[in-house]
Amino acid sequence: MYDERFPGLRRRGFLAATTGAAALALVGCGGGTDDAAEEGSSTPKRGGRLRAAFAGGGASETLDPHLANLFADVARAKALYDKLADYGPDLSAQPRLAASWESNKTLDRWQVTLRKAAFHDGKLVTAKDVLYSYRRIADPEQTFRAKASLEPIDLDASRATGDNGIEFVLKRPTAEFPNILAAFGAYIVPENAGETSDLDTKPVGSGPFRFVSFAPGRSAVFRRNDDYWEGAPHLDELEFVVANEESARVNALLGGQVEYAHELNPTTARAHEGKGQIEIVRLRNSAMQAFCMKTDRAPFDDKRVREAFFLIADRKELVDGALSGAGVVGNDLFGKGYEYYADSLPQREQDLDKARALLRQAGAENLKVTLDTSAVAAGFTEAASIFRDQAAKAGVTVDVKMGSKDSYWADILDSGTLCCYRSGAMPIEAHISQRLLTDSTTNATKWQHKDFDALYQQAQSTRDKTERAAVYERMQRRLYTEGGFLIWGFADWILGTARTVRGVEAKAPANTLDWARFDKVWLA
Amino acid sequence: MSKSPRASGLRSFVARRLLLGAAQTVAVVLLVFALTEALPGDAAVALAGDQPDPARIAAIREAMDLDRPAYERLADWAAGLLHGDFGTSLASGRPVAQYITDGFGPSLLLAALTLALLVPLGFGLGVLAARHEGRLVDRLVSGVTLAVYAVPEFALGVLLVTVFALKLAWLPPTAVGYGTDLLGHPAALVLPVLVLLSRPVCSLSRLVRAGMVDALASPYAAHARRYGVPGARVRYTHALPNALAPAAQQLARTVDWLLCGVIVVEALFVIPGLGTVLLNAVAERDVPVVQGLAVVFGVLTVVLNLGADVVAHRLTPRAGVAA
Numbered sequence: 001m002y003d004e005r006f007p008g009l010r011r012r013g014f015l016a017a018t019t020g021a022a023a024l025a026l027v028g029c030g031g032g033t034d035d036a037a038e039e040g041s042s043t044p045k046r047g048g049r050l051r052a053a054f055a056g057g058g059a060s061e062t063l064d065p066h067l068a069n070l071f072a073d074v075a076r077a078k079a080l081y082d083k084l085a086d087y088g089p090d091l092s093a094q095p096r097l098a099a100s101w102e103s104n105k106t107l108d109r110w111q112v113t114l115r116k117a118a119f120h121d122g123k124l125v126t127a128k129d130v131l132y133s134y135r136r137i138a139d140p141e142q143t144f145r146a147k148a149s150l151e152p153i154d155l156d157a158s159r160a161t162g163d164n165g166i167e168f169v170l171k172r173p174t175a176e177f178p179n180i181l182a183a184f185g186a187y188i189v190p191e192n193a194g195e196t197s198d199l200d201t202k203p204v205g206s207g208p209f210r211f212v213s214f215a216p217g218r219s220a221v222f223r224r225n226d227d228y229w230e231g232a233p234h235l236d237e238l239e240f241v242v243a244n245e246e247s248a249r250v251n252a253l254l255g256g257q258v259e260y261a262h263e264l265n266p267t268t269a270r271a272h273e274g275k276g277q278i279e280i281v282r283l284r285n286s287a288m289q290a291f292c293m294k295t296d297r298a299p300f301d302d303k304r305v306r307e308a309f310f311l312i313a314d315r316k317e318l319v320d321g322a323l324s325g326a327g328v329v330g331n332d333l334f335g336k337g338y339e340y341y342a343d344s345l346p347q348r349e350q351d352l353d354k355a356r357a358l359l360r361q362a363g364a365e366n367l368k369v370t371l372d373t374s375a376v377a378a379g380f381t382e383a384a385s386i387f388r389d390q391a392a393k394a395g396v397t398v399d400v401k402m403g404s405k406d407s408y409w410a411d412i413l414d415s416g417t418l419c420c421y422r423s424g425a426m427p428i429e430a431h432i433s434q435r436l437l438t439d440s441t442t443n444a445t446k447w448q449h450k451d452f453d454a455l456y457q458q459a460q461s462t463r464d465k466t467e468r469a470a471v472y473e474r475m476q477r478r479l480y481t482e483g484g485f486l487i488w489g490f491a492d493w494i495l496g497t498a499r500t501v502r503g504v505e506a507k508a509p510a511n512t513l514d515w516a517r518f519d520k521v522w523l524a
Numbered sequence: 525m526s527k528s529p530r531a532s533g534l535r536s537f538v539a540r541r542l543l544l545g546a547a548q549t550v551a552v553v554l555l556v557f558a559l560t561e562a563l564p565g566d567a568a569v570a571l572a573g574d575q576p577d578p579a580r581i582a583a584i585r586e587a588m589d590l591d592r593p594a595y596e597r598l599a600d601w602a603a604g605l606l607h608g609d610f611g612t613s614l615a616s617g618r619p620v621a622q623y624i625t626d627g628f629g630p631s632l633l634l635a636a637l638t639l640a641l642l643v644p645l646g647f648g649l650g651v652l653a654a655r656h657e658g659r660l661v662d663r664l665v666s667g668v669t670l671a672v673y674a675v676p677e678f679a680l681g682v683l684l685v686t687v688f689a690l691k692l693a694w695l696p697p698t699a700v701g702y703g704t705d706l707l708g709h710p711a712a713l714v715l716p717v718l719v720l721l722s723r724p725v726c727s728l729s730r731l732v733r734a735g736m737v738d739a740l741a742s743p744y745a746a747h748a749r750r751y752g753v754p755g756a757r758v759r760y761t762h763a764l765p766n767a768l769a770p771a772a773q774q775l776a777r778t779v780d781w782l783l784c785g786v787i788v789v790e791a792l793f794v795i796p797g798l799g800t801v802l803l804n805a806v807a808e809r810d811v812p813v814v815q816g817l818a819v820v821f822g823v824l825t826v827v828l829n830l831g832a833d834v835v836a837h838r839l840t841p842r843a844g845v846a847a
Contacts, residue, residue, distance in 0.1 A: 051701060058804030059623050059796075060615035069573065143583045145575065216616070217804070218703045218796050241701045243794045247682065251697035252794070254690050258700060406807055407565025410576035423574075441577035 044503060048523040049237040052260035052516075053249045056242030061216040064199040065187035066137050066144045071262060075516040076240055077187055079222050081205035084112065084130065084181035084188065086513035091338040091427045093178030094513060097125060097188055097206065101181070107173035107461060112181070114164040117229035119190050120204045120211070127160035132191040134158075148434075148441060149183035173461040175468055176429045184426075184511070208233045208519035217242055233519035234503070250496065253278055259498040259523070262516070265378065266324035269494045279497045279504075282326065285337045285425070286493035286510040289323070289330065289379065291371070291387065292412070292421040295484040296446035299369065300417060303482040304362040310348055310486055311355040312394045313387065319489045322383035326494060330487035333476050335428040340469055342476035355394045368397040372419035374408040379491070380420045413444055421485070425509035428472065432456055436479070445484025452478065500524045534837065541833065545826030549819060556818040560811050561594050567614040567809040588614045601812060605819070611812040613805075620816040623801050628820075629704050631797035634789065635782045637713065638720040642778065646725050647771070650732025651764070657737055666733070669726035681719045681792045688715060700794040716793045720786070724778040731774050735767025742766075769836040776832030780825050 054072035065077035084098040095101070099115035117125045135155050137144045157169035170177065180186070188206065193199055203211050208230070209222035220240040226232045241258060243249045249261040250268050254277060264280070273280045293300040293309060300306055315329035328336065331348055335341045359365055373384035381402070388398040398418075403411055412419040421444060423431070434440055437456055438448040452475065459471040479485065493510040503521045508514035568584040569576065585591050601611050610620035653665040672680075689697035699712040706713055739745060740763050748758045787799030798817060805813035 053700060057615075058808075059626065059801055060613055060618070060804065060808060060810065062616060069571075143580055143587060148575075148577065148580070215703055216618075217800070219701060239701065241794075242796075243698065243700050244800075245791050245794070248698050248700065248792060248794045251685055251689065252700045255693070255697035257696060257698060404564045406563070406809065407569045409574040410565060410569045410572065410581065413576045413578075441579070442575060 042502075042524070044234045044522040045524060046234050046522070047236050049239065050235050050260060050501070050518060050521060050523060051239045051241055051258040052262065052518070053241050053243045053252055053258040054262045055244045055246075055249075056217060058242075058244075059217040061242075062200055063203050063211075063214055063220070064194075065189065065203075065205070066133075066146065066185055066194075068185045068187075069145060071510070071516070072240065072242065074184070074511065075262070075518075076220050076222075077185075078207065078516065079209040079238060079240075079518060080203055080207045080211060081187035081189065082117070082125075082207055083183075083186050084114075085178050086182045087425070087427070087511070089507045089509065089512060089514065091335065091425055091509070091512065093176075093182045093427075095178075096182075096513075097130075098181060101178055103175075103177065103463075105463070107175050107177070107463060108170045110168045110170065110177050111161070112166045112168060114166070115229060116164075117206050118227060119206050120225060121190075123190065124163070125188060125206050126163045126191075127166045129191045130166055130188055131155070131158065131160060132193075133188045134186070136189070136194045137186065144185065146183050146185040149180055149186065149430075152177075152180060172457075175460050175462055176427065179427050179430060209238055212237075228519065230519070234522035235518060238518050253496050253498065256498070259501050260504075260521075261496040264494040264496050266326035266492075266494065268496075269326060270324065272496065276499075279499060279501070281495040281497060281504050281506050283493040283495065283506060283508055283510055283515060284328070285335075285490045287327075287425075287491040288334055288423045288487055289318075289327070289383065289489040289491055290421045290423075291383075291486040291488070292419050292444045293484045293486065294417050294444075294446045296448065297417060299362075299364050299367055300484065302362045302364070304358045305364050305367070306482060306484065306486075308355040308358040308362070308364075308394070308396075309391075311351045311358070312391050312396065313348075313486055313488050314350040314390050315348075315488045317390070318383055318386055321386045322379035323489060323491050327489045327491040330489045332480055332483065332485060332487045334423070334431045334485065334487060335425075336490050338425075338428055340428045340472040340476075342473045342480070344473075345477065345480050348480075350390070352394045359394070359396070366395060366397070368399065369418050370399045370401050370416065372401050372403055372412050372416045374403040374405050374420070376405045376408040377420075377422050380422075383488075384420055409442075413442060419444070422491075425511050428476075429459070432475065436483075447479075447484050534834070537837065538830065538834065541830045542826075545823075545830060548826055549822035552822040553815055553818050557594075557598055557811065557815060560806070560809065560814050563806075563809065565809060566590055567811065570807065570809045571615065590614075597811070601815060610816040610819075613810050613813050615805075615808045615810045615813075620812050623805075623813055624798070624816055624820055626704070627796065627798040627801040629797075630706055630790070630795050631783070631786050631799065633706055634713070634716060634720060634786055634795065634797065635779065637717050638724070638782060639775075639779065641717065641721055642724050642728065643775070645721070646728030647732050649725070649729035650767070650771075651736060651759075653729065653733040654736030654740065654767075655759070657740075662733075665729065669729055672722050673726035673730075675722070677719050677723070677788045678792060680722055681715070681789065684715050684718060685792070698792075698794045704796065706795065712793070716789045716795060719789050719792075720782060724781065728771060728774055728778065731771050732767050735770055736763055739763035739766040765839045769839045772832045772835040772839070773829075776828045779828045783821055783824065 054075060056072040057070050065081045068074050068077045082097045084096060085093040086096050088094045097114055097117055098112045101110055101112045103110045114125060134150055137146045138150050138155055152170050152174045154169045154171050159167055161167050190204055208225050208228045210225050212221040212223050214220045222238045224233050224236055243252060246265055250264060252258045253261040269280045272278050293306055295301060310332055319327050319329055331345060333342060359367060371384050373380045375381055384400045388400055391398045435443055436447045437453050455471055455475050459468050462468040462471060497504055500523045501521060502524050505514035567588055568581045568590055571584055572581045604611050612619055649665055653662045656662045685697045688695050695714050696712045699706060702709045702712055745758055745763055748762055786797055787803060790797045790799040802817050
């Protein structure tokens with residue numbers, strides 16, 4: 001499932017100084033309104049061409065939707081293809097190509113009914129296409145990103161029930177099965193499309209736009225699909241262009257060379273917000289910001305030390321400093337504002353006296369720890385040095401260690417004790433299953449507890465939603481008290497648009513259905 | 525007839541330099557391979573990104589043949605190179621040759637335009653300053669070139685974009701969306717070429733000025749003047765060639781530099797050239813692409829420096845250029 005992968009950032013980090021200089025050169029004084037792009041919208045107007053600038057993957061880019069890795073890949077994939085479901089603003093699964101889903105009593109068999117939708121070549125989307133797509137992703141010989149998300153499905157036992165019905169057989173009860181249908185990269189391609197080179201050269205999807213041309217690392221041009229099942233897009237044409245430097249994306253937007261610029265810096269946003277030249281759109285709750293404590297080794301194998309670290313963090317200062325204020329404080333729980341989020345727990349504040357006392361009890365006075373960080377994501381190095389200063393006030397010496405951008409995520413998975421971490425939007429259930437179970441593949445906090453695993457299984461086997469929410473709350477309460485994630489904030493995802501662009505949804509964390517949704521956008 | 529010993533001397537000089545150049549290119553490729561291998565992580569780790577599931581990384585590694593020993597991969601690649609095959613990219617499976625040909629056009633265009641403007645500008649300013657040595661024009665030219673030389677490319681680029689593209693709106697701020705068809709949008713090339721020109725013009729004109737000043741003060745120039753040779757002839761046929769020899773070598777170094785300088789300029793102005801390809805390939809640990817580019821850059825550097833040495837050899841045979 002998706003997590004902001006940001007290999008893009010490995011590349012984008014290169015000219016950090018340039019970006020800073022650009023921001024300085026252009027800086028005015030900040031302030032302004034949110035989601036201004038939504039204001040003054042009238043009836044949608046048809047026609048026109050929208051150019052959208054994204055950070056991309058260079059000459060190795062592909063249009064194969066199952067290989068999607070970067071935001072640019074996903075934005076292109078969702079223009080050309082559909083998934084069976086996608087995430088709403090609260091990360092709950094919303095039906096897309098699936099018109100409906102229904103489970104048996106034990107939640108291990110699900111009947112999915114497809115809506116009437118056609119591929120760009122006129123053929124209807126059928127159960128065969130769905131099963132082909134899922135089997136291609138799950139191919140043991142391949143390494144498609146969504147493979148891990150589809151793992152609960154027993155694809156050999158699943159079968160088509162007519163042209164537009166599929167019975168999915170699961171390996172175990174999975175109450176959140178619809179989340180799997182919405183998984184990152186689980187797009188539906190026509191049967192056998194992967195056997196030809198068509199996916200890259202002339203892709204045929206069921207999405208709102210049809211393929212026109214593609215030059216890897218440069219641009220992709222699509223045009224309106226008049227027969228789109230959800231209604232034709234307003235735009236005639238959509239062009240994705242690749243500009244890896246943030247300053248280049250902003251400049252292109254300011255100079256009228258593009259109408260939509262994805263992923264801007266908070267400083268840029270502040271400089272241009274409310275200035276009338278361009279519109280700044282902030283997608284709230286998009287990127288979780290955290291420090292990861294490895295709970296299986298000293299000093300963090302003692303939960304008093306973990307709690308002390310929770311109390312050392314001045315979250316407001318971290319958000320203001322590392323995110324330039326573009327975000328909200330966190331409460332050591334993933335998924336603020338998402339479905340099942342335990343928002344009844346009190347907001348944790350800095351309490352240095354209590355932190356000191358806890359460290360003393362744990363026999364960890366004059367504690368020294370190494371904090372791994374890297375320029376792999378915006379704000380990482382800043383957050384590390386701010387936290388170092390905060391920890392010093394509680395008598396903890398934090399030694400900040402800079403790591404390589406390109407291998408950061410693999411490096412911090414098993415080694416070290418404390419590291420910077422971030423994650424894109426995903427359902428809370430997915431965050432737990434990917435990172436907090438004994439057999440999770442990316443368990444960076446080494447949170448391995450049989451009773452916690454059992455609670456997760458219990459939630460997945462609970463049919464009633466209120467009861468399930470209660471189980472999730474219990475799990476979150478435990479993580480809040482003694483977990484390994486010190487989640488200090490949630491960063492906004494910042495977009496810039498030309499003043500003529502309308503219909504850009506602001507209540508859509510990056511990577512949800514309404515993010516980068518160009519079929520709903522029009523030019524005034 | 526009297527020329528032949530000199531010509532054969534030049535030939536053996538060129539032959540020796542070519543051999544040396546080939547050895548240098550091989551050394552560069554080996555070094556690049558070793559350094560890329562020494563970088564933390566490999567293409568599989570880079571591709572897995574923040575999903576570093578060990579099983580997935582192992583599978584990617586196997587699919588990319590990265591589980592084979594490094595020397596075997598290098599040998600395979602070198603064997604292919606002998607047939608003119610640059611191999612295929614690890615990240616995309618597309619041929620490396622395609623990466624190079626796609627990226628070559630824009631970079632070459634930038635370098636050629638820059639050079640075409642650099643030579644007259646650099647020499648003109650240098651000669652102008654030398655003619656007015658110590659006077660206002662000289663001090664103005666020297667002062668400005670020194671000041672511009674001190675500004676890093678990216679800072680100058682940002683400044684130029686802000687003033688000429690965003691404030692005055694005379695020129696497009698980037699080349700985004702133009703792809704490789706840069707000639708069709710000449711306005712988009714103005715700022716990148718200006719940025720690329722800025723520093724080489726300064727270093728070249730200062731070298732030409734210094735060479736000219738030295739030559740004009742030399743005994744042979746004074747002697748020529750005593751014979752009544754006109755001032756212009758002394759300057760352009762006697763003094764200038766002596767100033768050209770170091771300048772020609774500086775020019776060759778400039779072309780090397782241009783190939784690196786384009787990385788910054790390409791990123792800033794979104795021009796899809798070789799610099800961008802290199803940057804992405806290193807980040808993706810796409811070793812075959814990096815190696816292919818190392819060969820191209822290595823060969824270019826060797827050939828250009830050889831050309832410069834030959835020119836210097838012709839201009840000042842007595843300097844005795846060592847191979």
